[in-house]
Amino acid sequence: MPITDLEKAARAAIPLDPSRFNPKAKFPYGCTVKAVRKSMEAFIDFLGFLNGQLLTRDLPRIEMLMMPANFSSLVGEFVVTSIPKHCAGLVKNLFHNGHPDLIPAGRYPNDLILHGSEGIEVKASRYAGAWQGHNAEECWLMVFVFQANSSSARDAAPVPFKFRSVYLARLKKTDWKFAGRSATSRRTITASVTKTGEMKLQRN
Secondary structure (H helix, E strand, C coil), X not given: CCCCHHHHHCCCCCCCCHHHCCCCCCCCXXXXXXXXXXXXXXXXXXXXXXXXXXXXXXXXXXXHHCCHHHHHHHHHHHHHHHHHHHCCCEEECCCCCCECCEEECCCCHHHCCCECCCCEEEEEECCCCCCEECCCCCEEEEEEEEECCCCCCCCCCCCCCEEEXXXXXXXXXXXXXXXXXXXXXXCCCEEEECHHHHXXXXXX
């Protein structure tokens, strides 16, 4: 199937608008608005390069090749790797599936911890709310909300990747609620951010 002009245009992610960032946002561990913005811009550049290379092979965009959850993980993992390049106070947690994703530099031996009380957990999502985690954690949470096509909706019109918003707040366990499941479901039990938790995040 030939690649349409609309599909080609969707390979160029939408640039950030610096004026939309909250200059009064409060960050822990020496992180800054600039550090977060730089990491987002780096992902946009990376995605444009990658999708441009895929086009030369007549291959779909990476967001159409990956499962939706895996693409969200790619966005989050890239940002986690990028932020420490612009913020000396944070490093990536080197423990596989360790919590939180970003930890204070020098706080834990060898920059790895299975479950630490200090740091920032990072999530990326297509959704504007009800963000999920495996546990109800008292922690700093940073959420990147984005627009992108999905491999689960291949008949949708091509749209370029776009960061819609980024939020940050320290949540308490009461800002989460566990989602139940039926007796026959195999879905992993997860916790979702409550409306009060969402309000904390959106204020920052």
